[in-house]
Amino acid sequence: MTEPDTIARIRQSMRRAIGDAVRREAKKAAKGKPAAKVTVTLDQLMAKLSANGYRCAVTGLPFWQDDADISYRPTSPSLDPIKHDGDYSGKNTRVVLHGVNSIRGRGSDADMLRIAKAIVRRGRARR
Numbered sequence: 001m002t003e004p005d006t007i008a009r010i011r012q013s014m015r016r017a018i019g020d021a022v023r024r025e026a027k028k029a030a031k032g033k034p035a036a037k038v039t040v041t042l043d044q045l046m047a048k049l050s051a052n053g054y055r056c057a058v059t060g061l062p063f064w065q066d067d068a069d070i071s072y073r074p075t076s077p078s079l080d081p082i083k084h085d086g087d088y089s090g091k092n093t094r095v096v097l098h099g100v101n102s103i104r105g106r107g108s109d110a111d112m113l114r115i116a117k118a119i120v121r122r123g124r125a126r127r
Helices: 003-028 042-051 100-103 110-125
Strands: 077-081 093-096
Touching: 003 077, 042 093, 077 100, 077 110, 093 100, 100 110
Parallel strands: none
Antiparallel strands: 077 093
C-alpha cells in the first residue's frame, strides 16, 4: 500500500512532468522543429500509476527520494514516450524511473536491457 503523501508527491511530479513536456515541445515548435502534441492528462497518468502499484512501468521498482542531486533524482518518476517520435498521448506514455528514462534515451527498450545486463555482469565480475 502506498502512503497518501507519497501519492501526492507523485501526483505533483506528474503535473510538473506534463508542464515540462508542454514547454519543451513549444520551444521546438518556436524554432520551426517538429514538435509532439502533449495530450496526456494528469488523471490518465495517475490511473496508469495506480494500476501499476505506483511503480516504474519498466522495472517494477517503487519511486523514492534519495540523496541524489536535487535537480536530478534517478529514482523519481519520469514521463516517457513509448514511441519517441509520437505524441505525449495517453496511449504513448508510461511512467518510469528518471534513471530508466535517461538510460533509454532515444533508444529502444531492447537497447536499455542490453545496457542493464552489461552493468549487472560487470558488477558481478568485480565482486
